[in-house]
Amino acid sequence: MPGGAWTGDDREHDDACHERWLQVQHRPTRQPGYRDEWYDAQCGGCRFWIALSGELGRDWGVCTQAGSAFDGRVRFEHDGCGLFTAREDGSFG
Incomplete structure (x- = not known):
């Protein structure tokens, strides 16, 4: 591959991906019906969520x-x- 691997x-x-992917959120925090109990059950705190590498992984x-x-x-x-499952160490992201 010219120039090496992507x-x-x-x-x-990355910015274009971020904006495009935000359009398919299941529970956007800005939606009027967002429940308080969902705040502590976000993907970034789930034991089954694995961050991407690079800048998008933020x-x-x-x-x-x-x-x-x-x-x-x-x-x-x-x-x-x-199906949120909290991480045992309580970490996020």
Whole structure:
């Protein structure tokens, strides 16, 4: 491959991905019906969420919860689902 493997370190590309992916959030915190109990059950704190590498990994990761409708999909760290499982160490992101 000319120039080596794609690293994802392209600010314009990353910003475009971020904006495009935000449009498919399941539980955007800005939605009128966002419940208070969802605040502590966001993807970034789930044991089944794995952050992407590079700049996109600051906000985005992949769901690996086999029972979730989002298994294998890129998820925003502040999104969530009904199968949230807190990390034992309480970390986020």
